[in-house]
Amino acid sequence: MNFDDTPQEAAFRAQAKAWIAANAPRQYEEELKNSSLGRTQLKGANILEVAKAWQKKKADAGWACLHWPKEYGGRGATPIERVIWQQEEGAFGKLSSMFIIGHGMCGPTMMAFAGEEQKRKYLPPLASGEKIWCQLFSEPAGGSDVAGLRTRAEKRGDDWIINGQKIWTSGAHYSDYGILLTRTDPNVPKHKGLTMFFLDMKSPGVEIKPIKQANGQSDFNEVYFADVKIPDAQRLGEVNDGWNVSLTTLMNERMSIGAGVATGFPELFEFCSSLMLEDGPAIDDRDVRSKLAQWAVKASGLKYTSMRAISALSKGERPGPENSIGKLVAGSMVQDVAAYALDLQGAAGVLSGPEDAEATGKFQAMLLRAPGTRVEGGTDEIMRNIIAERVLGLPGDIRVDKDVPFNKIPTKGRA
Amino acid sequence: MNFDDTPQEAAFRAQAKAWIAANAPRQYEEELKNSSLGRTQLKGANILEVAKAWQKKKADAGWACLHWPKEYGGRGATPIERVIWQQEEGAFGKLSSMFIIGHGMCGPTMMAFAGEEQKRKYLPPLASGEKIWCQLFSEPAGGSDVAGLRTRAEKRGDDWIINGQKIWTSGAHYSDYGILLTRTDPNVPKHKGLTMFFLDMKSPGVEIKPIKQANGQSDFNEVYFADVKIPDAQRLGEVNDGWNVSLTTLMNERMSIGAGVATGFPELFEFCSSLMLEDGPAIDDRDVRSKLAQWAVKASGLKYTSMRAISALSKGERPGPENSIGKLVAGSMVQDVAAYALDLQGAAGVLSGPEDAEATGKFQAMLLRAPGTRVEGGTDEIMRNIIAERVLGLPGDIRVDKDVPFNKIPTKGRA
Amino acid sequence: MNFDFSDEQKQLRDEARKFLAEKCPPKAVRTVLDGKEPYDRELWKGLAEMGFLGVAIPEAFGGAGAGHLELCVIAEEMGRALAPVPFSSTVYLAAEAILLAGSEAQKQKWLPKIASGEAIGTLALFEGKGNPSPKLIKLSATGGSLNGVKKPVPDGAIADFAVVAARTGSSGRDSDISLFLVDMKAGGVEAKSLTNVDPSRGQAELTFNNCKAEPLGPAGEGFSIISQVLDRAAVLLAFEQVGGADRALEMGRDYALDRIAFGRPIGSFQAVKHMLADMYVSATLARSNCYYGAWALSTNASELPEAAAAARISATQAFQHCAKNNIQVHGGMGFTWEFDCHMYYRRANATALSLGSLSYWEDALIDRMRKKNAA
């Protein structure tokens, strides 16, 4: 049991460190370090441009999409090398957030299902950040029940005609391409009538509207399809086999570990270390200490769980659904932590403007962003189901719609 | 909004108070007051005898089973008078625990389904405590799924022959009679093949074995039936209509409010008020105070919820499933409170002997008894279902066995 | 015993609910939330006409003279509707302070204006982070002039008058604090609106610069009056919180019944059912604690300090719990600006702090329970 690199790993780390030291956009480092949940902008710079420039620089030097094959713009690196890179990249990694979907989900799906020519055409610019991809699965009617989607794809000659609506599409407004899951046969049970495509987001008939979130920001979009044409050549996998294709996508999502989840604890600990309460430093208050200790062991538990997963990865084991733990624990923890940080501020905790609020309003922003963390990428309830079913082997929920043709499934609970 | 009695209520209360002052077994008052979850014995006296004597005295003076009709041994009192009585009876009410099932469930079931002659024969000695009744519903295979019971009743001439096993029968070993739910038709769905009886617990073929609980005590029994004969005249309700009869029994159980649920909070507050920690009184510790405050508002919330229910009762409203709250909240609270009381004692909290342990080992006994409180009379999960379905109107769980003949329902999850 | 509101009080609640359903639908809340108006003037006028603003103000001072139980039922409805008006600052804080400590002349001057909706009032107590405490009050009063800064002051930017807690001594005791009444239009105060987590209710910073003020109540009794005002406001605000919690629970329940996933209403999944059951439990416990607080408030019982703290803690947590899990039941849609869920979440978290934090009230509750036990 040790935290030491192997000689090869150490060499790789040294190389990465040196390159990053020489090339990273240091002027943004402090700002990136201090950004926390609910606030991701850079002052006086367009984060999209900064991110694209950094990604291109990495790609040119062979540091983009490390685990991808070289011919598609990657480095052919090992999973552990990828983790080492992430560790060394540190706060600059936050610049990659707009590429995560493309690199983590769309790319691998293309790799598995697109033709060789398509791969050589589309993957390198995706790796280098010149083209951004998004993922179009969720729908208003779908939610946790992804396979309940209604966007129709109908064959017309060599093309497919798409009509419908997607939702919760991160970055649709700046994306160049997307992978799209559609319903091609509503007369069979829901998992059996889906087909996957990729499309140019600039296609006629695609309309993108930002969603204003509960916290006032807009990280996601609605995407409307009105008679959008997709050539059959852009189909991924067989007709009506889209559910299986999407499982590849989602499984790849789970492979991207090591990124770490925000718990809010480091911020809270720092805040309590300097905060003065009426009777003295907050950190000397026994009530504060007890609560901090409870969160401390969750945060460290998550950190070391992730290290165990990385170790497993470096031995060639596949990370499993155990990693759902991170999202489940951190999601509600960040909400509790933020609410407690406000509580410690007393009546003034209500103030949220960076000038008036304690800690520049970081915890207020966190509190307002937090409800999203318990939902996005799978709700707490779905995460518990995943753990119960895939880790503990407990039975799945009873599926009343399993053998029912999709168009016979009710759509409203009360008449 | 007031806590005052009406003139009639005040008169009733004065009468009750005076009678109790003159007649209650004062010598046991202190001991009864101090008894808490997990410990119910009297030192140097047989609690069963003391309880029976007190009940008989009450019955002779017209203070037993207040809400029952006079002709069956009650007083014909109003529900609110019954509550006032309970308030005045105070700690002596703890002596009634062995009569609760008989008075609260068996008696009302007999009143609803027995013949007039039977009622006049059996109810007065039940009211006066001369005869004790128990309730035989639960089975090893049943649990939360009461209707899943397997004890068979087969008609032979004018009699029914009973074979099977019941479990969790409180007081079976000192009971004279019992009401018994059996399966009379295994070929129909489970709710439709049940029949209710009452029987003499001294009948040949009835065997009673105490269950040793996790805390070492034995409050419950297993009851075995081997060819036990019950005359058809002792059937309650129609053949195969036993489920509906049992609903009457269970609904009456919910009517008996006001008894209050043990939360452990008063004991913990008192303990913290006198306990010295290393740095001073426990009650001055900010961590202790925060935890106490959280439990305090739960305890007071339960207390005033019960008062609201009593007010509704006095206006002639029927208490609803809202009262499941008390059991749900108090059940896990008493467990947490006990564990925390041990924690406050440090390493010595492990000691449980009355001589060696803090607070005479009260919290250790509470901790060991507590797991039962989250299960008996309906698990936490069943309580949440009741609240969700009957109060909030949410759908019932999907019942895969609803239309399945009882003898086709699987009995084991894994082959 | 009748541990419940009277039929007349329940009728008043129904009336208030009906009125607010009509005059204060979610889109009225959004008008203020979106910053188009600082508060809903029409609604404020309507509340005055209904007699709700002065329900607990004696008839002699232009009120309905009904009492605090009546105010409790109205408070619950205000909370349920998220009414975007300065009700709590004017009615629970300013009016209660004047009722408790005002001279006849002060009562005659301000209470009728409160009841008629002509005057918005507030309590200027806090000076930055921290909880109610004499030590944290630095704003000074010398020769009838106030100097210092108060923040956050609820509805401070729209108030016509403010009750201001000021330092008049330096003995280190509670008696260093006295209260003052400030006519905000008379000059000497500058108000600046502050961004806050619940923009449907305003918060401000008030800067006092040689501001003329008249004493409210005896010198040196400011903190004792404030403590009483806070206890009374705690009960009233707890009713608002319970109203909000109940509404959030209802929204969650309704959505769970309507929304289909995996071929059935999501409310048929135990994870959702039990989440809603737990919300019901916390809302019910809070309501019961509030009823006890209402009784103590309306009878001026010696139990009020303890009852107020219990109601405050319980209702604060119930509202936070129901508001956040209502979003969870709604899933992604609950996290959109378009759905109303976040308005309850914002209000729940803002109200949780407005009279001092949860930790503060926890501490206060135990103090008060000890005193009662020692007595």
Added chain:
Amino acid sequence: MNFDFSDEQKQLRDEARKFLAEKCPPKAVRTVLDGKEPYDRELWKGLAEMGFLGVAIPEAFGGAGAGHLELCVIAEEMGRALAPVPFSSTVYLAAEAILLAGSEAQKQKWLPKIASGEAIGTLALFEGKGNPSPKLIKLSATGGSLNGVKKPVPDGAIADFAVVAARTGSSGRDSDISLFLVDMKAGGVEAKSLTNVDPSRGQAELTFNNCKAEPLGPAGEGFSIISQVLDRAAVLLAFEQVGGADRALEMGRDYALDRIAFGRPIGSFQAVKHMLADMYVSATLARSNCYYGAWALSTNASELPEAAAAARISATQAFQHCAKNNIQVHGGMGFTWEFDCHMYYRRANATALSLGSLSYWEDALIDRMRKKNAA
């Protein structure tokens, strides 16, 4: 990085598990639980023969000289099997104290006997309620004689020797405390068994009456040694707790798969599924904290105090959580003496206190995190 046990260590774990499955089934635990034996002598002998007792004791002193990572994997299995033997008191407390502070002669005298199973040891630290603290140690040592009472002392009634914390000064500082070694058979100590919540493990009161004792480690350094011993024991005991938590989770999972209610396995109800998922989460977080503790312990890292506290808190709560909810999953049957669930519940609650309470370790963790941050 290899943040995991080595293949050899995992093999040792499997070996220990197999051995304990055979030699320490639940009915062996019950023999002690029911008071028929004070501990399982056969098992103790077997553990010695397997080399488990001396796994972390250097070869020079009769041990296997393997190390503390090896001891961690064995501890996990001991916890999983609820082994009713004085392993933790002898190996985590007494042996560690001697390894840390003993003279060559003391090591030569006791360590080989520990490794061979001939000597049971313990640490006599507590004197009634309270947590580890110099202030609470009253037992006096004067002229090599001890006078005073220790309780609870784990396995005190069966111990052959005890490490005793005694007061040798009255300055009010930590240096008032020194450690002593007492041969329990030499007279001067009276042991009385005490009833405790987990009768499968013994607790005793030891009364020292002019009891001869030899110093262990330098005078005045007793508390500093104890602190180190407690940190080391905290990691090891945390592995026992994680072993117990995992087993309780497994029992619950198995029952949920087998038990049918309402026509289907109860594990198909989300209420049960999610309860088990939450148990898995707490057991996993605890395990990860334990691994970090194991690394710190085995490398004598400066992070040990912080890592030990985190492992202790996390594992204590995971075991309590899993043990109590395992009973809940089992329903009524889980509350019978006959089912094994209560043995885990008892052990979880007893172990939670044995090195000082949860509150104590919470406080310690924050202290240590502050020191690290300040450094």
